[in-house]
Amino acid sequence: MPDSASAPRRSFLAGIAALGTGALALLAPLWSGIRVALAPLGRAREDAAMVPVAKLAAIPDDGVPRRFRVVKDRVDAWNTHRRLPVGAVYLRRMGDSVEALNVVCPHAGCFVNVAADRSRFVCPCHKSSFDLSGAVNDPASPSPRDMDPLDVEIRGDEVWVRFQNFLPGRAEREPVA
Ligand code: FES
Known part of the structure:
Protein backbone atom coordinates (compact mmCIF):
# COMPACT_ATOMS: atom_id res chain seq x y z
CA MET A 1 0.00 0.00 0.00
CA PRO A 2 1.47 3.36 -1.00
CA ASP A 3 2.68 5.63 1.73
CA SER A 4 0.64 8.87 1.77
CA ALA A 5 3.88 10.89 2.21
CA SER A 6 5.56 9.34 -0.90
CA ALA A 7 3.61 11.38 -3.48
CA PRO A 8 4.98 14.77 -2.36
CA ARG A 9 8.46 13.20 -2.05
CA ARG A 10 8.27 11.86 -5.66
CA SER A 11 7.13 15.25 -6.87
CA PHE A 12 9.97 16.95 -4.97
CA LEU A 13 12.55 14.56 -6.47
CA ALA A 14 11.09 15.08 -9.97
CA GLY A 15 11.43 18.83 -9.47
CA ILE A 16 15.08 18.47 -8.44
CA ALA A 17 15.78 16.26 -11.48
CA ALA A 18 14.12 18.79 -13.81
CA LEU A 19 16.15 21.58 -12.26
CA GLY A 20 19.39 19.62 -12.76
CA THR A 21 18.55 18.87 -16.39
CA GLY A 22 17.74 22.53 -17.02
CA ALA A 23 21.02 23.63 -15.42
CA LEU A 24 22.98 21.18 -17.60
CA ALA A 25 21.22 22.46 -20.72
CA LEU A 26 22.30 26.01 -19.83
CA LEU A 27 25.98 25.11 -19.37
CA ALA A 28 26.97 25.01 -23.06
CA PRO A 29 25.56 28.44 -24.01
CA LEU A 30 26.83 29.87 -20.73
CA TRP A 31 30.36 28.63 -21.45
CA SER A 32 30.18 30.10 -24.98
CA GLY A 33 29.11 33.44 -23.50
CA ILE A 34 31.98 33.42 -21.00
CA ARG A 35 34.51 32.70 -23.77
CA VAL A 36 33.16 35.58 -25.88
CA ALA A 37 33.23 37.90 -22.87
CA LEU A 38 36.84 36.94 -22.05
CA ALA A 39 38.11 37.20 -25.65
CA PRO A 40 39.16 40.88 -25.26
CA LEU A 41 41.49 39.82 -22.43
CA GLY A 42 43.34 37.60 -24.88
CA ARG A 43 43.59 40.50 -27.31
CA ALA A 44 44.90 42.77 -24.53
CA ARG A 45 47.72 40.32 -23.84
CA GLU A 46 48.48 40.22 -27.54
CA ASP A 47 48.51 44.03 -27.65
CA ALA A 48 51.30 44.12 -25.07
CA ALA A 49 53.61 41.87 -27.12
S1 FES B 1 46.13 66.63 -24.87
FE1 FES B 1 45.90 68.29 -23.50
S2 FES B 1 47.92 68.86 -23.05
FE2 FES B 1 48.14 67.19 -24.36
Whole structure:
Protein backbone atom coordinates (compact mmCIF):
# COMPACT_ATOMS: atom_id res chain seq x y z
CA MET A 1 0.00 0.00 0.00
CA PRO A 2 1.47 3.36 -1.00
CA ASP A 3 2.68 5.63 1.73
CA SER A 4 0.64 8.87 1.77
CA ALA A 5 3.88 10.89 2.21
CA SER A 6 5.56 9.34 -0.90
CA ALA A 7 3.61 11.38 -3.48
CA PRO A 8 4.98 14.77 -2.36
CA ARG A 9 8.46 13.20 -2.05
CA ARG A 10 8.27 11.86 -5.66
CA SER A 11 7.13 15.25 -6.87
CA PHE A 12 9.97 16.95 -4.97
CA LEU A 13 12.55 14.56 -6.47
CA ALA A 14 11.09 15.08 -9.97
CA GLY A 15 11.43 18.83 -9.47
CA ILE A 16 15.08 18.47 -8.44
CA ALA A 17 15.78 16.26 -11.48
CA ALA A 18 14.12 18.79 -13.81
CA LEU A 19 16.15 21.58 -12.26
CA GLY A 20 19.39 19.62 -12.76
CA THR A 21 18.55 18.87 -16.39
CA GLY A 22 17.74 22.53 -17.02
CA ALA A 23 21.02 23.63 -15.42
CA LEU A 24 22.98 21.18 -17.60
CA ALA A 25 21.22 22.46 -20.72
CA LEU A 26 22.30 26.01 -19.83
CA LEU A 27 25.98 25.11 -19.37
CA ALA A 28 26.97 25.01 -23.06
CA PRO A 29 25.56 28.44 -24.01
CA LEU A 30 26.83 29.87 -20.73
CA TRP A 31 30.36 28.63 -21.45
CA SER A 32 30.18 30.10 -24.98
CA GLY A 33 29.11 33.44 -23.50
CA ILE A 34 31.98 33.42 -21.00
CA ARG A 35 34.51 32.70 -23.77
CA VAL A 36 33.16 35.58 -25.88
CA ALA A 37 33.23 37.90 -22.87
CA LEU A 38 36.84 36.94 -22.05
CA ALA A 39 38.11 37.20 -25.65
CA PRO A 40 39.16 40.88 -25.26
CA LEU A 41 41.49 39.82 -22.43
CA GLY A 42 43.34 37.60 -24.88
CA ARG A 43 43.59 40.50 -27.31
CA ALA A 44 44.90 42.77 -24.53
CA ARG A 45 47.72 40.32 -23.84
CA GLU A 46 48.48 40.22 -27.54
CA ASP A 47 48.51 44.03 -27.65
CA ALA A 48 51.30 44.12 -25.07
CA ALA A 49 53.61 41.87 -27.12
CA MET A 50 57.07 43.04 -28.21
CA VAL A 51 57.18 44.39 -31.76
CA PRO A 52 60.14 45.47 -33.91
CA VAL A 53 60.08 49.25 -34.36
CA ALA A 54 63.38 50.40 -35.86
CA LYS A 55 66.93 49.48 -36.76
CA LEU A 56 69.33 50.55 -34.02
CA ALA A 57 71.42 52.31 -36.66
CA ALA A 58 68.40 54.48 -37.57
CA ILE A 59 68.53 56.20 -34.15
CA PRO A 60 71.34 58.75 -33.82
CA ASP A 61 73.31 58.35 -30.59
CA ASP A 62 72.71 61.92 -29.40
CA GLY A 63 69.91 61.59 -26.79
CA VAL A 64 67.41 63.41 -29.01
CA PRO A 65 64.05 61.59 -29.30
CA ARG A 66 63.01 60.39 -32.76
CA ARG A 67 59.48 59.40 -33.66
CA PHE A 68 58.76 55.97 -35.19
CA ARG A 69 55.50 54.47 -36.37
CA VAL A 70 54.43 51.16 -34.80
CA VAL A 71 52.77 48.54 -36.99
CA LYS A 72 51.62 45.11 -35.95
CA ASP A 73 49.37 42.26 -36.97
CA ARG A 74 45.89 42.26 -35.49
CA VAL A 75 43.85 39.08 -35.19
CA ASP A 76 40.12 39.18 -34.60
CA ALA A 77 37.62 36.35 -34.54
CA TRP A 78 37.62 36.00 -38.33
CA ASN A 79 40.65 37.73 -39.87
CA THR A 80 44.33 38.50 -39.50
CA HIS A 81 45.15 42.09 -40.48
CA ARG A 82 48.81 42.42 -41.44
CA ARG A 83 50.98 45.38 -40.44
CA LEU A 84 48.28 47.77 -39.24
CA PRO A 85 49.48 51.12 -37.85
CA VAL A 86 48.65 51.04 -34.12
CA GLY A 87 50.51 54.08 -32.82
CA ALA A 88 53.91 55.68 -32.57
CA VAL A 89 56.80 55.95 -30.13
CA TYR A 90 59.69 58.26 -29.39
CA LEU A 91 63.00 56.38 -29.24
CA ARG A 92 65.94 58.07 -27.56
CA ARG A 93 69.39 56.54 -27.80
CA MET A 94 72.31 57.14 -25.45
CA GLY A 95 75.15 54.76 -26.37
CA ASP A 96 73.78 51.24 -26.40
CA SER A 97 70.81 52.21 -24.27
CA VAL A 98 67.46 53.10 -25.87
CA GLU A 99 64.41 54.51 -24.09
CA ALA A 100 60.88 54.45 -25.52
CA LEU A 101 57.90 56.66 -24.79
CA ASN A 102 54.42 56.45 -26.23
CA VAL A 103 53.83 59.65 -28.24
CA VAL A 104 50.28 60.06 -26.90
CA CYS A 105 49.77 62.84 -24.37
CA PRO A 106 48.30 61.46 -21.11
CA HIS A 107 46.06 64.53 -20.79
CA ALA A 108 43.62 64.02 -23.66
CA GLY A 109 45.35 61.90 -26.27
CA CYS A 110 47.02 64.34 -28.68
CA PHE A 111 50.44 63.47 -30.11
CA VAL A 112 53.21 65.38 -28.34
CA ASN A 113 56.04 67.00 -30.31
CA VAL A 114 59.71 67.54 -29.64
CA ALA A 115 60.25 71.27 -28.97
CA ALA A 116 62.16 73.24 -31.59
CA ASP A 117 65.21 73.51 -29.31
CA ARG A 118 65.04 69.69 -28.72
CA SER A 119 65.19 70.19 -24.96
CA ARG A 120 61.72 68.82 -24.07
CA PHE A 121 58.39 67.53 -25.34
CA VAL A 122 55.42 69.85 -25.77
CA CYS A 123 51.82 68.98 -26.46
CA PRO A 124 50.21 71.18 -29.14
CA CYS A 125 46.71 70.81 -27.69
CA HIS A 126 46.85 72.27 -24.17
CA LYS A 127 50.58 72.94 -23.73
CA SER A 128 51.63 70.14 -21.41
CA SER A 129 55.40 70.06 -21.17
CA PHE A 130 57.64 67.06 -20.42
CA ASP A 131 61.38 66.68 -20.10
CA LEU A 132 63.17 64.29 -22.45
CA SER A 133 62.69 61.37 -20.04
CA GLY A 134 58.93 62.00 -20.28
CA ALA A 135 58.43 63.56 -16.82
CA VAL A 136 56.03 66.49 -16.50
CA ASN A 137 58.33 69.48 -16.08
CA ASP A 138 55.90 72.40 -15.84
CA PRO A 139 53.49 72.73 -12.88
CA ALA A 140 51.00 74.40 -15.25
CA SER A 141 50.85 71.28 -17.44
CA PRO A 142 47.36 69.79 -17.47
CA SER A 143 48.70 66.28 -17.98
CA PRO A 144 47.79 64.16 -14.92
CA ARG A 145 50.89 61.97 -15.28
CA ASP A 146 54.25 61.64 -17.03
CA MET A 147 54.42 60.35 -20.59
CA ASP A 148 54.02 56.57 -20.79
CA PRO A 149 57.33 54.64 -20.89
CA LEU A 150 57.51 51.36 -22.78
CA ASP A 151 59.80 48.34 -22.35
CA VAL A 152 62.64 48.16 -24.89
CA GLU A 153 64.85 45.28 -26.01
CA ILE A 154 67.74 45.42 -28.47
CA ARG A 155 67.59 42.24 -30.54
CA GLY A 156 70.57 42.07 -32.88
CA ASP A 157 70.44 45.28 -34.91
CA GLU A 158 66.76 45.93 -34.16
CA VAL A 159 64.94 47.83 -31.44
CA TRP A 160 61.85 46.04 -30.12
CA VAL A 161 59.23 47.73 -27.98
CA ARG A 162 56.42 46.32 -25.85
CA PHE A 163 53.88 48.64 -27.41
CA GLN A 164 50.86 49.59 -25.36
CA ASN A 165 48.37 52.45 -25.31
CA PHE A 166 47.10 53.79 -22.00
CA LEU A 167 43.91 55.61 -21.07
CA PRO A 168 44.32 59.40 -21.03
CA GLY A 169 42.96 61.74 -18.39
CA ARG A 170 43.91 59.80 -15.25
CA ALA A 171 46.86 59.86 -12.90
CA GLU A 172 47.31 56.09 -12.79
CA ARG A 173 48.55 54.25 -15.87
CA GLU A 174 45.81 51.95 -17.16
CA PRO A 175 46.33 49.94 -20.38
CA VAL A 176 43.76 50.22 -23.14
CA ALA A 177 42.34 46.71 -23.58
S1 FES B 1 46.13 66.63 -24.87
FE1 FES B 1 48.14 67.19 -24.36
S2 FES B 1 47.92 68.86 -23.05
FE2 FES B 1 45.90 68.29 -23.50
